[in-house]
Amino acid sequence: MQIDLRTVAIEPQRQAFDHLVRSFGNKPASRYQEGSYDIQAAENLHYKPTWDPEQDLYDETITRVVMHDWYALKDPRQFYYSTYTLARARQQETAEANFSFVETRALADMLPPELRAVALAVLVPLRHAAWGANQHNAFICGYGFGTAFTQPCMYHAMDNLGIAQYLSRLGLLLGDTAALDAGKRAWLDDAAWQPLRRYVEDCLVVRDPFELFVAQNLVVDGLLYPLVYERIVDAHLSSRGGSAVAMLCQFMNDWFDETRKWVDAVLKVAAAESEHNRAVLAAWVRDWSGRAASALLPVVELALGPQADEAVAEYVAALSARIVKAGIPA
Amino acid sequence: MDMKVSKKKLGLKERYRLMTRDLGWDTTYQPKDKVLPYVGYEGIKIHDWDKWEDPFRLTMDSYWKYQAEKERKFYAIIDAHAQNNGHLNLTDARYLSALKIFLQAISPGEYAAHKGFARVGREFPGVGTQVACQMQAIDEIRHAQTQIHAMSNYNRYYNGFHAFADQRDRIWYTSVARSFFDDAMSAGPFEFMIAIGFSFEYVLTNLLFVPFMSGAAYNGDMATVTFGFSAQSDEARHMTLGLECIKFMLEQDPANVPIVQGWIDKWFWRGFRVLGLVSTMMDYMLPKRVMSWREAWNIYGVENGGALFKDLARYGITPPKGWDDAEKGIDHMSHQFMLGLYQWSFGTAFHSWIPSDEDMAWLSAKYPDTFDKHYRPRWNHIRKLAAAGTPFKNYGLAKLCQTCQLPTVFTEPDDPTLTCHRETTYKGEKYHFCSDGCQHIFDNEPEKYIQAWLPMPQLFQDPIKGDLGEWMKWVSLIDGKDNGDYAGSEDQQHFEAWRGLATTNQ
Numbered sequence: 141m142q143i144d145l146r147t148v149a150i151e152p153q154r155q156a157f158d159h160l161v162r163s164f165g166n167k168p169a170s171r172y173q174e175g176s177y178d179i180q181a182a183e184n185l186h187y188k189p190t191w192d193p194e195q196d197l198y199d200e201t202i203t204r205v206v207m208h209d210w211y212a213l214k215d216p217r218q219f220y221y222s223t224y225t226l227a228r229a230r231q232q233e234t235a236e237a238n239f240s241f242v243e244t245r246a247l248a249d250m251l252p253p254e255l256r257a258v259a260l261a262v263l264v265p266l267r268h269a270a271w272g273a274n275q276h277n278a279f280i281c282g283y284g285f286g287t288a289f290t291q292p293c294m295y296h297a298m299d300n301l302g303i304a305q306y307l308s309r310l311g312l313l314l315g316d317t318a319a320l321d322a323g324k325r326a327w328l329d330d331a332a333w334q335p336l337r338r339y340v341e342d343c344l345v346v347r348d349p350f351e352l353f354v355a356q357n358l359v360v361d362g363l364l365y366p367l368v369y370e371r372i373v374d375a376h377l378s379s380r381g382g383s384a385v386a387m388l389c390q391f392m393n394d395w396f397d398e399t400r401k402w403v404d405a406v407l408k409v410a411a412a413e414s415e416h417n418r419a420v421l422a423a424w425v426r427d428w429s430g431r432a433a434s435a436l437l438p439v440v441e442l443a444l445g446p447q448a449d450e451a452v453a454e455y456v457a458a459l460s461a462r463i464v465k466a467g468i469p470a
Numbered sequence: 471m472d473m474k475v476s477k478k479k480l481g482l483k484e485r486y487r488l489m490t491r492d493l494g495w496d497t498t499y500q501p502k503d504k505v506l507p508y509v510g511y512e513g514i515k516i517h518d519w520d521k522w523e524d525p526f527r528l529t530m531d532s533y534w535k536y537q538a539e540k541e542r543k544f545y546a547i548i549d550a551h552a553q554n555n556g557h558l559n560l561t562d563a564r565y566l567s568a569l570k571i572f573l574q575a576i577s578p579g580e581y582a583a584h585k586g587f588a589r590v591g592r593e594f595p596g597v598g599t600q601v602a603c604q605m606q607a608i609d610e611i612r613h614a615q616t617q618i619h620a621m622s623n624y625n626r627y628y629n630g631f632h633a634f635a636d637q638r639d640r641i642w643y644t645s646v647a648r649s650f651f652d653d654a655m656s657a658g659p660f661e662f663m664i665a666i667g668f669s670f671e672y673v674l675t676n677l678l679f680v681p682f683m684s685g686a687a688y689n690g691d692m693a694t695v696t697f698g699f700s701a702q703s704d705e706a707r708h709m710t711l712g713l714e715c716i717k718f719m720l721e722q723d724p725a726n727v728p729i730v731q732g733w734i735d736k737w738f739w740r741g742f743r744v745l746g747l748v749s750t751m752m753d754y755m756l757p758k759r760v761m762s763w764r765e766a767w768n769i770y771g772v773e774n775g776g777a778l779f780k781d782l783a784r785y786g787i788t789p790p791k792g793w794d795d796a797e798k799g800i801d802h803m804s805h806q807f808m809l810g811l812y813q814w815s816f817g818t819a820f821h822s823w824i825p826s827d828e829d830m831a832w833l834s835a836k837y838p839d840t841f842d843k844h845y846r847p848r849w850n851h852i853r854k855l856a857a858a859g860t861p862f863k864n865y866g867l868a869k870l871c872q873t874c875q876l877p878t879v880f881t882e883p884d885d886p887t888l889t890c891h892r893e894t895t896y897k898g899e900k901y902h903f904c905s906d907g908c909q910h911i912f913d914n915e916p917e918k919y920i921q922a923w924l925p926m927p928q929l930f931q932d933p934i935k936g937d938l939g940e941w942m943k944w945v946s947l948i949d950g951k952d953n954g955d956y957a958g959s960e961d962q963q964h965f966e967a968w969r970g971l972a973t974t975n976q
Contacts, residue, residue, distance in 0.1 A: 148555060148972045152626040153964075158946055159635040174622055175615035179581050183639040184923040186652040191508040197655055198585075221612040222541040229538030232531040271493035275592055278604055282588035287581075294588055294608050301601065302530030305489045312488070317480070320488055328495060341499040 163211075175220035176287050177211055200285040203350040204420045205410055210286025212413075216405045217292075217398065224295045227398075228302070231391055235306060238387040239313070247384035248314050255382040256314055261442045262372060263389075264311040264323030265333050269364070270304035272340035273297075276356040284349035292402055296357065299399070303392055310388045332442055335435035350410070354421065355428040357403045362459045363432050363452075365396035371451050372443040404466050411467035421468045429459065486527040491520070494597035508593050512658040514730075515723035519596030522718055525710035526602070533605065536703075537612075544616060544700040551693045552623040558972045559690040562757035563628065563965035564956050568685060569621055569694065570630040570820040571747055575647035576678070577617040578638040582651035583666055584610035590659040602711050606667075609704040616700065620693040627968075628961050630819045633946030637819055641945040642868070642925035643747075645875045649922060650744050654737075656918070660719065661733050667712035669737035671705070673778065676770040677745050679705060681752050684760040720785040727786045736914070738790030739907035743874035749804035750811065753833065754825060762836035763804050771796070792907040798883040801837050805845040810879040812852065812955075813864035816938075819947050821956035824853050844886055861955065865938075867926050872901040872919055873908035880904050896920060 155161065156169040159178040185197045195202060200210060207213070219227070242248055251259070277297035284290040311319040327333050339360060346352050369392050378386045411418050433456050440448040464470055480488070497505050509516075528536075550556070560566070587607035591600050625631035638644050654665035683698025685691075719726050749763035779789040811822045825833065830849065834841045855862045868877030869891075882888045892903040896916045903909040912919045934940045942949050951960050 148968075150555060150627065150968050150971070153628070154626060154632055157622070157625055157631070157635065158633045169622075171615075171619055174618050175611075178635040179578070179614060179618070180585070181578060181582065181639055181648065181652075184645070184648075184925075184928075186645075186649045186923050187656040187918050187921045189656045190918070191511070191656075191658055197652055221608070221615050222545060225534055225538045225541050228530075228534040232534050236531065267493055268495060271597070274604075275600075278588050278592040278600070278607070281607070282585060282592055290585075290588075291611060294584075294604075294611065297588075297591075297604060298530060298533075298608055301604070302534070304493050305529050305531070308489055308493070312480075317488065320492065324492070324495070328498075338499045341497045341505070344497065344505045345500050 170218070171222070172215075172218035172220050176214070176291060178287075180285075180287050180290075198285060199283075202283060203285075203348045205350040205417050207286075207410065207413055207417075211288045212409050213286065213289040213406045214409075215288065215292045215402050217402055219292055219295055219402075228299070231394060232302075235391045238390055239309065242384045242387055243313065247387075251314070251384060252381055255377055255380055255385070258443045259373075259377060259382065259385045260311065260315050260319050260323065261326070262368060262439060263307055263385075264315075264319055265327040266364075266368065267304040267307040267311070267320075268324065268327045269336060269340055270300050270307060272343065273356055273361070274300035274304065276343055276352045279347075280349040280353055283347070284353075289406065293353070296399065299395060303395070306388070306391055310385075313388070314385075332438040335431075335437075336439060339431055339435045351424050353403075353406070354424040355432075357399075358407060358463070359425065359428040359459070360432045360435075361396070362400070362403075362462065363429075363436055363455055365392065366458070367436060367440055367451060367455050369393045369396065371455070372440065376443055400462075404462065407463075407466040407468060418467065418469055422470070425463055425468055429456070429463075482527060486524060486529070489529050490524070490601045491597040502595075506593060506595050508659055509595055512660050512729070514660040514719055514726050516595070516719075517722055519594075519599070521722070522596050522598045523714055524598050524602065525714040526707050528605065528707075540700050540703070544696055545619075547696045548620055548623070548693050551696075555968075555972065556692050557624055557627055558965075558969050559692065560965070561689040563961045564755065564757050564821065564823065565685075565689045565691065566624060566628055566630070566961065567820040567822065567956070568682070568751040568755045569624065569691070570634075571643075571751070572682065573617065573621050573631055573634045574637045574641070574819065575644045575747065577614050577634070578644075579647050579651045580610050580614040580617065582655055584608075584614060586651075586655045586662055586666060589655075590662055593659045599715075602714075606708055606711060609708070612704070613697075613701055616697050620697045623693065627964065629948070629951045629959075630821070630961070633819065633952075636946040640925070640928075641817075641819060641947065642870070643818065645923065645925050646747070647744055649875050650740055653740065653918075660729075663712070663715045664719075664730060664733040665737045665740070667708070668716045669734065669741050671708045672712035672716075673738065673775055674741040674745060675705060675709065676774065677766060678748055680770065681748055681760060681763075681766055685751065685756045688758045688760050689756055716782070717785075720782070720787065724786075731787055732914070734787065735791040736911050739792040739796075739905075739911065740874065742792065742796050743871075743876055743904075743908070746803050746807050746876060749800075750807040753804035753836070754808045754822075754829070759832065764800055764836060767797075767800050771800075791910070792905075795883045795905065795907060799880060801840040802844070802881060802886055805833075805837070805841065806879045806881065809845070809848060809852075810868070810877055813862055814868060814877075815954050816863055816865075816949075817941075817947070817953065819945075819952040821954065821959055821961065823956040824856060825849060840886065856955075867929065869902055870924055870926055871904035871908050872922060872924070873903060873911045874905075875922070875924065876904055878902060878904040 155167050160169040160173050163177060164173060180198055189195055189197060274297045277293045277300055281290045281293040281297060284293060308320060311323060327337060343352060343355050346355065369389050373386050373389050407421065411421055433452055437448055437452050440452055444451055460470060584607050587603045587610060591603035591607050594600050594603065621631060638648065654662050657665060683695055686694035686698060716730065719730055752759065752763045752766060779787065808822065811818060815822045830846055834846065852862045870876065871878055878889065878891055880890050882890045890905055892906060892909040894901050894909060894912055901912060903912065928934065929941055930936050934944055947953060956962055
């Protein structure tokens with residue numbers, strides 16, 4: 141039996157803010173809707189940017205993708221600040237527990253040296269790649285159009301920074317500051333890392349927010365995360381006694397699983413919008429995916445040696461399938 | 471084999487360095503000026519970005535953890551507030567005018583700050599600087615959202631909140647705040663930092679934040695005061711970032727000093743004008759007042775600001791140029807502003823009203839030199855007109871200042887009986903200003919300010935063509951509900967009826 145408490149009943153005068161009623165009908169709005177729709181200034185912008193007088197302060201024409209309504213690019217996770225932060229706070233608790241599990245049981249010291257060497261060689265320089273990703277997502281958030289599209293990019297940028305910091309901690313745990321120094325030297329000078337570093341730096345001069353979204357969040361991450369964390373860490377290292385490393389990388393695995401759903405949803409809507417968008421997206425995918433695959437090959441070789449070719453080819457095929465599924469023609 | 475290597479114990483500072491600035495590198499495949507194209511054109515010289523001192527050391531894992539705790543608390547309280555009809559605990563629904571202005575004009579500013587900090591979080595060369603700016607970028611979207619969420623429940627019961635997104639872009643008085651934030655965002659990264667990070671967040675924030683949040687606490691607004699408490703530690707971080715930023719610029723090169731001084735002069739005055747709205751809220755709109763605008767200015771302006779500029783004097787920085795004029799306006803501005811709002815209240819999506827006898831006694835005690843002499847007689851006159859059934863309405867259009875976009879209602883700094891008005895002719899066009907401060911700002915960057923969108927001329931263009939009803943439709947203002955005098959308004963009737971329902975057995 142349920143007993144309802146009695147409260148003074150007052151009839152609300154309206155259900156939601158006008159702009160939300162216009163978009164979603166006359167009913168109460170969700171907090172995601174309240175925090176995401178039409179909160180970017182849309183009209184009567186006062187001044188042209190002094191840093192680029194050709195642009196508007198919020199300018200949908202700085203990307204080649206054309207959307208009738210940028211707010212159509214919604215986030216299936218419905219992340220606004222609160223739900224985002226709560227989700228990450230839970231994940232960081234797990235990550236913290238994992239780090240402390242590995243630390244207190246000295247599991248890092250029990251790693252076979254050759255596995256430790258592989259883990260350090262592959263994972264530590266990636267902290268710089270993650271920092272590059274942070275730059276790109278801060279850019280997309282800053283210059284992209286419409287909160288539905290840009291707000292998750294800010295969260296993504298902070299995630300990229302968080303991942304760079306987890307990788308730094310992993311380096312410190314497995315190899316002290318010397319490991320971080322060695323990783324940075326490799327990133328800057330070793331032949332194996334130069335194609336990837338060039339990819340990141342070339343992205344740093346791309347000023348089309350949506351192209352950057354494709355190059356970073358879809359293409360390079362779409363290969364890097366499954367190759368590194370699924371194939372190298374979870375499969376290769378774990379099966380040889382390196383599951384401690386997998387524990388330290390759980391955040392990245394969970395994160396990729398979650399965020400790719402958002403990335404795919406955004407692309408799907410943008411591609412479905414028009415023939416023009418499909419052509420633009422397909423061209424970007426072509427430009428960047430070949431480069432990303434060849435940039436990652438020498439990195440994967442550090443762990444898998446001669447099997448790297450096959451592994452990369454396998455994940456390239458998986459990514460292509462994912463892209464086609466999002467409605468972008470091959 | 472399992473010999474334990476003893477690890478170097480890292481100090482907090484060194485550890486944070488590894489977690490942030492050690493992540494960056496000097497690009498070699500792409501030239502620096504293509505990677506960071508906007509960092510040079512303002513003329514600020516930075517010789518060594520490594521000299522940047524991190525204003526706070528927060529890695530993402532702790533950020534998520536602390537912020538999530540605050541978020542849980544915040545939403546628990548505003549949910550309870552909504553569920554239990556917390557709005558009936560307000561002192562009086564007049565209080566809501568302040569909140570309506572906040573939602574229409576200030577929350578969009580939080581969002582603009584979010585975008586602006588995301589941009590500078592990418593455009594500055596130093597990783598330390600970038601990370602600090604990015605954290606502010608994500609904090610600012612938090613503030614925009616928590617404010618909207620806190621006020622959402624008021625929108626269900628009261629008028630004036632429903633069209634904040636339309637009014638942000640179209641109604642005349644929000645262009646004061648909008649033009650302020652647009653101005654900052656259209657500036658280069660260093661000026662943006664002085665505008666928002668330093669002038670707004672450091673010098674002026676206490677004059678906005680403390681009165682608003684204390685006002686909420688004094689007037690039973692649990693939702694807003696909860697936001698205030700929840701945002702406080704973010705604001706503390708933002709203030710330290712603003713201060714670090716200005717010190718860094720000043721320490722890097724003496725040639726930066728005059729540029730920074732110019733920005734301080736400009737943004738102090740810009741900010742001071744935006745805060746005109748706060749003075750009115752403090753002196754007139756809070757049914758239970760916290761302190762007068764004059765008292766707040768003495769604490770947060772004179773004392774805190776004075777100490778700050780004393781501290782910055784060692785770099786050769788002097789107090790902002792408009793400081794003395796600001797001081798001279800303090801005892802007048804809230805009255806001038808409320809008189810303006812009252813006569814144009816047909817065009818505002820909030821209510822204003824004639825102060826009661828008790829209100830006037832308070833105002834006269836707080837403003838012994840100005841209220842009885844200059845403003846009480848005007849209110850008395852307005853009250854007579856209202857009693858005679860011919861309330862005072864000014865259907866003439868306000869002349870807006872080209873820079874700050876406020877109506878030119880202010881008086882000469884040294885003569886409170888004379889309206890202050892300045893003019894500049896630029897390329898054959900005449901532009902109007904409310905003050906020397908605003909005229910100077912225009913004269914320094916005329917090409918920028920001639921672009922300003924002025925809401926009044928819009929009235930005569932399509933689709934409005936001078937028709938007030940069309941204009942109200944265009945700004946989503948519902949005549950007779952959102953606007954006008956509080957006395958007799960729907961908000962007043964509802965609040966009294968509902969409160970009666972909740973507190974009596976009738």
